[in-house]
Amino acid sequence: MADSSTLKLAAFPLCLCMPLLAPFGLWLDTPWLAPILVFGLCPVLGLLIGQDRALPVVGLHRHPLLLAYLDFLPRIYALVWIAILTWAAGYASRMNLSGPALAALTVSVGLGSATAICTAHELMHRRSQFDVLLARLMTALCLYGHMVIEHFHHHANFGDIAAGATAPRGMSIYHFASADFLHGLRNAWTVESARMRRCRVGWWHNRMIQDYALALVLALAFFASFGSAGLILFIGQAAFAIFCFEVITYVHHYGLVREDAEEAGAQHAWAHHCWITNCLTFNNTFQSDHHLRPTTPYYELHSMHGAPRLPASYFTMFCVALVPPFWRFLMDHRLDALADARRDRNRELPDWLRAERCG
Amino acid sequence: MGSRSPRTIGSFDDANDRISWISGYETEADVDAAARQIVEYFGLRSFVFSALFRSGEREHYRYLVGCEPDWCFLYNQNKWYAIDPFIDYALNNTSPILASEIPLTSPGQERLMAEAAEHGFRSGIVIPAHSRSAIRLGILYLGTSVEPDRARESFNKHRSLMRAFALELLEWWDVKLRESGLDELDLDALDVDLLTKAQEHATAGEAARELGITLSRVKARYERITRKLGVENKRGAVEKAVALGLIKSA
Numbered sequence: 148m149a150d151s152s153t154l155k156l157a158a159f160p161l162c163l164c165m166p167l168l169a170p171f172g173l174w175l176d177t178p179w180l181a182p183i184l185v186f187g188l189c190p191v192l193g194l195l196i197g198q199d200r201a202l203p204v205v206g207l208h209r210h211p212l213l214l215a216y217l218d219f220l221p222r223i224y225a226l227v228w229i230a231i232l233t234w235a236a237g238y239a240s241r242m243n244l245s246g247p248a249l250a251a252l253t254v255s256v257g258l259g260s261a262t263a264i265c266t267a268h269e270l271m272h273r274r275s276q277f278d279v280l281l282a283r284l285m286t287a288l289c290l291y292g293h294m295v296i297e298h299f300h301h302h303a304n305f306g307d308i309a310a311g312a313t314a315p316r317g318m319s320i321y322h323f324a325s326a327d328f329l330h331g332l333r334n335a336w337t338v339e340s341a342r343m344r345r346c347r348v349g350w351w352h353n354r355m356i357q358d359y360a361l362a363l364v365l366a367l368a369f370f371a372s373f374g375s376a377g378l379i380l381f382i383g384q385a386a387f388a389i390f391c392f393e394v395i396t397y398v399h400h401y402g403l404v405r406e407d408a409e410e411a412g413a414q415h416a417w418a419h420h421c422w423i424t425n426c427l428t429f430n431n432t433f434q435s436d437h438h439l440r441p442t443t444p445y446y447e448l449h450s451m452h453g454a455p456r457l458p459a460s461y462f463t464m465f466c467v468a469l470v471p472p473f474w475r476f477l478m479d480h481r482l483d484a485l486a487d488a489r490r491d492r493n494r495e496l497p498d499w500l501r502a503e504r505c506g
Numbered sequence: 507m508g509s510r511s512p513r514t515i516g517s518f519d520d521a522n523d524r525i526s527w528i529s530g531y532e533t534e535a536d537v538d539a540a541a542r543q544i545v546e547y548f549g550l551r552s553f554v555f556s557a558l559f560r561s562g563e564r565e566h567y568r569y570l571v572g573c574e575p576d577w578c579f580l581y582n583q584n585k586w587y588a589i590d591p592f593i594d595y596a597l598n599n600t601s602p603i604l605a606s607e608i609p610l611t612s613p614g615q616e617r618l619m620a621e622a623a624e625h626g627f628r629s630g631i632v633i634p635a636h637s638r639s640a641i642r643l644g645i646l647y648l649g650t651s652v653e654p655d656r657a658r659e660s661f662n663k664h665r666s667l668m669r670a671f672a673l674e675l676l677e678w679w680d681v682k683l684r685e686s687g688l689d690e691l692d693l694d695a696l697d698v699d700l701l702t703k704a705q706e707h708a709t710a711g712e713a714a715r716e717l718g719i720t721l722s723r724v725k726a727r728y729e730r731i732t733r734k735l736g737v738e739n740k741r742g743a744v745e746k747a748v749a750l751g752l753i754k755s756a
Contacts, residue, residue, distance in 0.1 A: 272718075274695065302718030338715050345706050411720045441718050442696070 155201035158426040159220055165427060166231040166259030169252060178251035181258050186466055192423045193460040199422040204446040217446045221266045225281055228263045232256055236369050236377035253380050257387030260289050262428060264392045269429045269445050271295050283358050288365055290385035292358030293335035300334050302441050306405030306415040316402040316482055319471035324393035398464045399434050402482045411438060413451035418502035420450050421460035432461060454502040455485055515547040521667055528674040537678055542572050544671055545648060549660045552626035552649040557679040559642055568679055577625035589614045596634035596645040602665055604658060605630040629657040635672035644676035683751045691734050700727050701747045704740045
């Protein structure tokens, strides 16, 4: 199953389940259904289905209709997610939800929002101005107005502790998430200010100001339309989505530090090519390849030789990261094994530490 | 976009549509076929569109020709582009004008115009088309050999469409040359982004941070770009890229 490229292509729309789980859970009278399925069922399905060994689309017959379908999917996700977010705010406003019920709805919608940041990430790397603007709208809806600028900075500097976005060994997610968000904010401002000085344009050309202004307008619009419950849900889902994004960044690069003058490579991002995770996140597990070819569309990404392997899928490791001692117990000996392999440059990574290959 | 079925232009809207399609045509033959129909709608007979590109001290011309082939041969053989009064006019003016209103200042120019009259340009219209960059200029000549007043009548009636026509033709050449320049030099979209950053005076570090690639990759790319463009440094690469139409001038 995990070998079939056709099945993989057909399964990409599964990502639409992420935002749809929130209303589905309410319909089943199970408000916590979304987190239960994502962090409970998905890891089990990941184990049952196994690693993603499907060849990327680049190796298949690229019919224009197929490419149109794959290119449109992130845009469709954006539409569905925005619709669900708006509906959820309206629902929270109408139903006068209790605290726990509002929290459940916020987390459920927030899971869709976390995937929306992942989708915006796919769109922001495209050359189409429309897609980039859509990505900026999506990040503004997640109150993450500096993400588009900061992410390119991350691409240039991943593996460099001082530049942020790579957690040094021993740092917990709780320390990393806040530090990285603030660091990213400063980085993005510095990068954007330099660009504006260079191009001699006015402050209104600052994309950070634009995107945070849009975020503020959106927050006010939610408040005006759906009252305080709508605003709480709006801010809550954004905070949850940003935290999820920080956790995934933490998982991607924990401890993988580049030495001085070392070229960025596959060895600087953790991988676990879980089939179901890839279907739900636009091939987000192929981080190593994405870092080396940032503008390559998600359906052309594949596994890279030399990428170190996580012990379990992203969804599992997400939960593990929330318990720092357990995280360090699982990850630090992997870092030791990597350091050993790096000292002896001719030595291949042991099988247990080597990510699966496609095909 | 492939070639569209040739259809006679019967109205302003048809002509307007046909002009707006030009930038989407892939081949010169498609543009030529459309241009002939548009010129016919103007009530004229011949046309030449000259696109002038300046690269440093050198000038390059590209032509789209809808007139007697003999005339082109004669024009090139006599190197009349060096004294062409219409080019002089277009370099310094933006308004369309009747060819007869452009003063001739040398015997060579008078000889040129006498020969032009024999080859389908007895009277005509000159429409300059300027790009944002001073190094790229288009000149559309529309001519008729039948009645001298025909050009004036057509000019008064279709002046705005003629202007749009000239600008669309310049745009088509611009895109075509940019694409062919990229293909011939084996440069890709990232190289163009890097050239644009260099044009903005971005350092290699700033380019890396804004484009999301590592500093070492930026440096390696700049080396490759300067080698392929046959220049010594980034500044030279930017100048040449502008001249080749790979990037727009600042």
